[in-house]
Amino acid sequence: MVFKKVIILMMGCLGMSKQPTLPAPPAETAESSSTDVQICGSKRIRLSDGRFLAYTERGVPMNNSNHRVIVVHGFGSSKEMNFMAxxxxxxxxxxxxxxxxxxxxxxxxxxPKRSLKSEASDIEELADKLQLGSKFFVLGVSLGCYPIWGCLKRTPNRLAGVALVVPYINYKWPSLPSDLTRDDYRMGLSRWAVFVASHAPRLLYWWLTQKLFPSSNVLDRNPAFFSRKDLEVLKITPGYQLLNQNKIRDRAVFDSLRRDFVVAFGKWDFDPLELCNPYPQKESTVHIWQGHEDKVVPFQLQRHVSGKLPWIRYHEVPDGGHLLVYDSDVCEAILRSLVLGEDPPQMYRPQC
Structure with a gap:
């Protein structure tokens, strides 16, 4: 029950995909050396370690575009995520x-060796395989922001601009002040879940797939986790299909979710709040977008992060929840500030 609550908390990680996570199809044979192949209706590139990443394009064709933005989806999502641009x-x-x-x-x-470093490396390799140039834009959503923190740490010189949309908070970051986290129930849930996922995966798998006890399928519409606007979005979406026992029963799905969660909420090899400004010679191109009514990631913590890193431009949507990427006006402001450097409307400045 507790871990399911945490999963749902992170499923707000967005975006909810049009189709649930599925096991990856079999990789091509070793004879196939193409870096851009068509498989199961999607294009895939081969990484240096032999794995394949599937991708899709939206907007202007890559060769005719002025700006290339790599979008990094959240927990339990996919490249089919919604971004209402x-x-x-x-x-x-x-x-x-x-x-x-x-x-x-x-x-x-x-x-199987997923890590902070590998997630950042996958983004860089994707950019190189697709010949995006020496610099490219990245946009991460909730749990999909931890690979971008990795890019800011390891390869900031490759980033033309960064948008962290409702980025989740890892309560193990050493610099987080205890007065902001002491009474935050999310911290206890995440630590408990990481411990069980790391040390008792078989027990966790059994609990999520058993039928002896009542499940918590209705939690994905629990107002304790989602704001009024989030609940309005959930009314017109299929919900979090990945929580369906038939999906999580697939060990490939379960193992991918478990590894992703453990890396995101485990101990990192750096503290993001101690990062130095990677762009001291120019105006910041790094943005955080937060909903004031977000019940997954509290705005107080997000304000603290931006206060510790003044080179990040912080924007707060007054009535926004965790599902900001379902708001077309917000998505337009995100992209305009990211690729053009435009100041967002006054309404997105945090109110004290």
Whole structure:
């Protein structure tokens, strides 16, 4: 029950995909050396370790675009995630959105050695294989922001701009003040879940797939986890299909989710709150977008992060919850600030 609550908390990680996570299809034979192959309806590139990543494009074709933005999906999602930017806007700004399945999701091969470093490396390799140039934009959503923190740590020189949308908070970051986290129930849930996922995966698998006790399938619409606007979104979406026991019973799906969760909420090899400004010679191109009514990631913590890292430009949506990428106006502001450097409307400045 507790871990399911935590999973749902992170499923707000967004975006909810149009199709649930599935085991990756069999990789091509060793004779296939193409870096851009068509498989199961999606294009895939081969990474240096032999794994394949599947990706899709939205907006302007890559060769005709002025801006290439790699979109990193959240927990339990895929490259089919929703990002409510209109085709008209993408054509106006000449943006190509590149959405890919992270390791073990959708049609991408799993990575049993998943780590902070490998997640950042996958993004860089994807950019290189697709010849995006020396610099490219990245946009992460909730749990999909931890690979981007890795990029900011390891390869900031490759990033033309960064948007962290409702980025989740790892309560193991050493610099988080105890007065902000002491009474935060999310911290206890995440630590308990990481312990069980790391040390008792068989027990966790049994609990999530057993039928002896009542399940918590209705939690994905629990107002304790989602704001009013989030609940409005959930009314017109199929919900979190990945929580269906038939899906989680597949060990490939379960193992990918478990590894992703443990890396995201486990101990990191750096503290993001101690990062130095990687772009001291110019105006910041790094943005955090947060919903004031977010019940998955509290805005107080997000304000603390931006306060510790003043080179990050912080934007707060007054009535926004965790599902910001379902708001077309917010998505337009995100892209305009990211690729053009435009100041978002006054309404997105945090109110004290």
């Amino acid at each position: 209109s085709q008209d806007l993408l054509e106006e700004l000449k943006i190509c959105l590149l959405l890919f399945d992270r390791a073990g999701y959708g049609e991408s091969d799993p990575n």
